[in-house]
Amino acid sequence: MKRRVKKYKSINDIINHVIKPAVVVEYEVDDDDEYKDTVCDECGSGDRDHQLLLCDKCDKAFHMTCLRPIVVRVPIGLWFCPTCSDHPPQLKSFTQTKIFDFFKIKKCTASPVKRISPQDSRKRRRLMVHHKKRRRLLPFIPSEDTERRLEQMGSLASALTSLNMEYSDDLTYSFDMAPRRANLASNEKGGMQVLTKEDTETLEYCSTMLRRGECPPLRVIFDSCEGYTVEADGPIKDMTLITEYVGDVDYIKNREHDDCDSMMTLLLAPNPSKSLVICPDKRGNIARFINGINNFTPESKKKQNLKCVRYSVNGECRVLLVATRDIAKGERLYYDYNGYEHEYPTHHFV
Known part of the structure; x- marks a missing residue:
């Protein structure tokens, strides 16, 4: 064995790996003398050998922090260095027609402006008086400039x-993953x-x-250290719905050895075998590129x-x-990926 491999002991370890990335995970290390004097091909140092990754193709070694983008956790399965990786070419630009086809947009029109009558305004003020704690x-408000969009x-x-x-822009269910009937909010541990x-309408x-x-x-945008990341292209107000996290829905047990770094918890059931995760490695939206942080x-909290x-929606x-x-x-x-302990009840947030 050439690389350090993440070792899970139980399904709880898997759940903690998905939900609590800050949990310290033990690594199994091979003490074979063949790799005793291995040094990083980028910086030339053999220090911090616990962070060295060996390419499964060329056998060159790299510190996780010397790679660009930085590798934040030890990959599961085969790993190839940037030279040996067969990444598809990044497209530099899209024409308007190709964008419409890519997102399956039929017609691009301006958002209708909702006019608030005096009666609605008075009603809203009364609701705010009685429900001050309810937010x-x-x-979201799209950019007015069509070219910018x-x-x-x-x-x-x-x-x-x-x-x-x-x-x-929806959760997807494949025949070889979790079926849609498995996604029942009533199965959530603790409710x-x-x-x-009103929020469903939003x-x-x-x-x-x-x-x-x-x-x-x-x-x-692409950052040399963080990889793909997302930045605001205009002001966004507090409590704005940014996006829904979507992708393929699968059972956690099927993703024990998945090296996707963007899996999101969907359902935590009392029976771990019925717990679900969202896997945006084949299908997804902009949520795939929003970074989670250790709070x-x-x-990080800043x-x-x-x-x-x-939430339970229908x-x-x-x-x-x-x-x-x-x-x-x-x-x-x-977004905060360590929020699991205090995520419920969510009235502390909304």
Whole structure:
């Protein structure tokens, strides 16, 4: 064995790996003398040998922090260095026609402006008086400039294409993964908060805007250290619904040895074999490129501007990413992936 391999002892270890990346995981190391004097091909140092990865093709070694983008955890299965990797070429630009085809946009029109009557305004003020602690989700506001929206969608299309992914804005169920009937919010351990009627309407309204080609003001960019990441391309208000986390739905037990770094918890059942995760490695949306952070450190907490919250929507579990404060243009988006312990009941957040 040439590399350090992550070792799971039980299904709980797998759940902790998916939900609590900050948990310390033991590694099994081979003390074979053949790799005793291995040094990093990038920096030339043999220090921090516990961080060295050996390419399964050329046998060259690299520190996880010397790679670009940095490898944040030991890969499971075969690993190839950047030279030996067969990554599909990144597309630099998309025409308007190709963008429309990529996102299956039929017609791109402006969002209808909702006029608030004086009666509705007075009613809303009365509701705010009686429900001061209740905060409702806000729909995202697309950029008014059509050209800018095309650039935003083009950045997402390029990132998805570079990872050989298809665009999807819904949870998908394949015959060889978990069936849709497995996604029952009633199976959630300890129960799950039901999304209110008003917030459900906001979710549907955002989905309608996406189908018209009106995306949230976000741009996918590539960073040499963080890889693909997402930044705000316009101001975003607190409590704005950014996006839904989507992808293929599968049982956690089927993903024990999956090296995808973006799996998201969907359902935690009392019986671990019925727990579900979202796997955006083949299909997904912009949520795939929003970075999760370890909020156990003060510096990381300062970065957090989104919250990952799970809701029951029409009896199914859904994962929403919501702004926790006002976000300025140019600010990168980060959600807290260590929020599991305090995620329920979610009234502490909403």
